[in-house]
Amino acid sequence: MNVNSRRLVSIGAERVSHVSNTEFPGHYPGEDHSWNLDSFKKNLTVRTHRLSQRSIEFDIIGIDASIANAFRRIMIAEVPTIAIDQVYVFDNTSVIHDEVLAHRIGLVPLNVDPRTMDGWDGEGDTPTDRNTLEFRVNVRCSFNPEYHNNTDKKGKSSTTTTTTSGSPVQGLSDDKLYTNYLFLSKHFEWNPAGEQLDKIKPLPPLGALNPEVVLAKLRPGQAVEMVLHARKGVGKDHAKWSPVATASYRLHPNIVITKPIRMERAEDFRACFADGVVVVDKKKGTVSISPTHMRNDTVSREVLRDPEFRDSVELSRIRDHFIFEVESESAYRPEELLGEAIGVMRDKIARMREAAVALLGSEQTEPEEREDGDVLMQEVV
Amino acid sequence: MATAETPPKIRIMKGASSDLSAATYQVYDESHTMGNALRWMIMKNPKVEFCGYSVPHPSEPNIQIRIQMYDNLSSLQALIKALDDLDNLCDTINEAYTESLQSDEYERWDEKS
Numbered sequence: 001m002n003v004n005s006r007r008l009v010s011i012g013a014e015r016v017s018h019v020s021n022t023e024f025p026g027h028y029p030g031e032d033h034s035w036n037l038d039s040f041k042k043n044l045t046v047r048t049h050r051l052s053q054r055s056i057e058f059d060i061i062g063i064d065a066s067i068a069n070a071f072r073r074i075m076i077a078e079v080p081t082i083a084i085d086q087v088y089v090f091d092n093t094s095v096i097h098d099e100v101l102a103h104r105i106g107l108v109p110l111n112v113d114p115r116t117m118d119g120w121d122g123e124g125d126t127p128t129d130r131n132t133l134e135f136r137v138n139v140r141c142s143f144n145p146e147y148h149n150n151t152d153k154k155g156k157s158s159t160t161t162t163t164t165s166g167s168p169v170q171g172l173s174d175d176k177l178y179t180n181y182l183f184l185s186k187h188f189e190w191n192p193a194g195e196q197l198d199k200i201k202p203l204p205p206l207g208a209l210n211p212e213v214v215l216a217k218l219r220p221g222q223a224v225e226m227v228l229h230a231r232k233g234v235g236k237d238h239a240k241w242s243p244v245a246t247a248s249y250r251l252h253p254n255i256v257i258t259k260p261i262r263m264e265r266a267e268d269f270r271a272c273f274a275d276g277v278v279v280v281d282k283k284k285g286t287v288s289i290s291p292t293h294m295r296n297d298t299v300s301r302e303v304l305r306d307p308e309f310r311d312s313v314e315l316s317r318i319r320d321h322f323i324f325e326v327e328s329e330s331a332y333r334p335e336e337l338l339g340e341a342i343g344v345m346r347d348k349i350a351r352m353r354e355a356a357v358a359l360l361g362s363e364q365t366e367p368e369e370r371e372d373g374d375v376l377m378q379e380v381v
Numbered sequence: 382m383a384t385a386e387t388p389p390k391i392r393i394m395k396g397a398s399s400d401l402s403a404a405t406y407q408v409y410d411e412s413h414t415m416g417n418a419l420r421w422m423i424m425k426n427p428k429v430e431f432c433g434y435s436v437p438h439p440s441e442p443n444i445q446i447r448i449q450m451y452d453n454l455s456s457l458q459a460l461i462k463a464l465d466d467l468d469n470l471c472d473t474i475n476e477a478y479t480e481s482l483q484s485d486e487y488e489r490w491d492e493k494s
Binding site: 024025026032033034035037040041044045046047048049050051052053054055058060063064066067069070073074077078210335338339342343345346348349350351352353354355356357359360 | 389390391393408411412413414415417418420421422424425426427457458460461464465466467468469470471472473474475477478479480481482484487488489490491492494
């Protein structure tokens with residue numbers, strides 16, 4: 001793969017250089033690098049690589065790091081999701097303290113599509129069927145009479161009741177000895193209010209995305225009774241509202257062999273890279289780089305430690321080739337996240353533009369001095 | 382909560398030149414996300430002499446964008462143009478991504494949770 005050297009971030013044994021993009025107007029004499037939508041469209045490539053029900057890998061080629069980073073940051077911190085925000089504890093006799101349990105409950109991802117709900121405006125807002133979902137929890141642990149000696153299963157004496165234990169049968173697991181010994185995320189029971197049932201009908205029963213999250217362990221006589229309020233929020237307020245487990249990008253590696261590698265050392269050379277990156281053809285006696293597997297390389301620079309290989313290979317990364325890896329941990333399908341992030345970004349742009357245009361309109365008015373000395377608008381002649 | 386009214390989204394800071402050919406804009410409730418993307422797009426404008434941004438303090442939700450123009454042009458106009466261009470860029474990427482998802486040549490796999 002022959003890449004224009006201007007697109008490469010050089011990687012040396014001890015340093016990384018040519019990190020920043022230099023294609024700005026006025027940087028290269030005689031070249032026009034001003035913004036041009038048509039040439040941007042021509043140079044842009046977006047390719048989906050892998051997709052599962054939980055994660056996606058896609059490439060965006062031809063954008064600046066500031067744009068790629070904006071999308072990454074928005075996916076983590078500004079795409080809204082639904083999470084439990086208020087916990088009303090009526091009974092909690094488990095060994096987990098109220099506030100710790102409430103925190104754990106908040107972190108459980110819910111299967112509610114955020115697009116079906118309104119946002120929450122903060123402390124002064126009132127809960128309605130549009131912005132709040134109510135879940136109830138009522139878990140009570142007790143002895144399982146079947147496996148305690150008091151039940152006379154094994155023909156022994158029975159003098160105890162289910163609230164006071166007989167001696168348990170030894171060597172049995174908790175799930176046999178007790179009922180409800182775990183408070184799990186599947187114990188969130190949705191309590192539909194107002195128009196919610198009609199609006200959110202086609203969805204599966206609302207609740208936790210993963211029903212098996214253990215929130216507390218219980219013993220007979222212990223119980224948890226709560227009302228939970230789920231609301232819409234964003235990851236920058238609290239990580240529980242982040243729709244992704246990870247959202248990251250890396251630059252596409254670029255490896256060029258500049259001098260032939262001796263066949264005797266081909267195996268050592270191959271071992272310096274990730275699996276499949278180096279192809280050794282013993283019949284032809286050639287060592288080459290696989291263009292398709294090059295993206296898997298970690299660019300560990302192991303090859304640069306070998307005195308013989310050091311001058312035979314050039315390592316770099318392609319500055320405008322971003323490989324995104326996004327794992328959804330929310331009601332969004334992984335392929336929806338970039339679109340949502342772009343939508344959020346465009347909303348932000350629209351809000352700023354509106355404010356900027358309003359400033360433009362007020363340019364002719366008298367300058368206003370604020371208390372802190374900042375001048376809202378300077379006088380215009 | 383005793384919150385004062387929310388500050389204006391964009392404020393021109395003290396010291397801007399009277400024709401706005403050089404000005405610093407303080408943008409409320411924005412971060413590096415918009416700051417760096419906008420800085421890049423403003424710098425793509427050949428009429429811009431200088432553009433830089435900063436987050437003055439990590440616990441204040443503000444960014445400051447400094448724009449200086451050639452030929453006494455309005456930096457506010459450059460800001461608006463950059464916002465428009467950034468919106469076009471977002472739209473273009475979204476279209477290309479949607480098309481890529483539909484083109485259906487990628488690996489689909491089953492990930493166990």
